[in-house]
Amino acid sequence: MSSGALIQKFGKELSAGTVLFKDGDTGKQMFVIQKGKIKISKQIDGKEKVLALLPAGEFFGEMAILNNEPRMATATVEEDCLLLVIDTKTFESMIRGNTEIALRMIKKLAQRLKEAGEQIENMLIKDNNSKVISTLAKMGENEGTQTETGIVVKATAKDLALKTGLEPDTVSEILNKVVKAKLINIQPNSITISDVTKLRKFLDFLTLKEQFGDF
Structure with missing residues (x-):
């Protein structure tokens, strides 16, 4: 089936702010993002914790079906x-009829398990500086694009705030410190990591400082 036919049959346009489903809801559909961005979140200790910001090309909601x-x-x-809104029957038919789709889904689920483990580790970090830098470094390693000037991460201070659970102003303040250290450069819709290895070393320094304090 062509892309146009898929959109005509399964496509659904939604405005920003629309809640597709809530934690605890029953579900018989999964979704494939053709355009836009979806926030996946969970309430933890009364606060919203953003688990993922999914761009076009990603899918979600499959676990309720599986x-x-x-x-x-x-x-x-x-x-x-x-x-694209895919119901259980259509999803099962797609998996049975196309092993490539099944394999891609398995790989994606494995990647998400890894990312979930990293998020748990990040939640245990108490220092806000370390939390932001750790999140940015992992984004650079997992989804960044290598360029002549460094690794470009399509994220803003707001995106990092959602991922870390911190206030955007706090994240911006921390990022500005890292800019002054000449480890990153900030663009309107992205952040360029000049050297991930140096950023990791800086993170290690902050971790040691948190553990042992200033001498």
């Missing part, structure tokens, strides 16, 4: 989007 259990998080439209 294990027939309630949704494990809340999905909200972060930017106006176009989604």
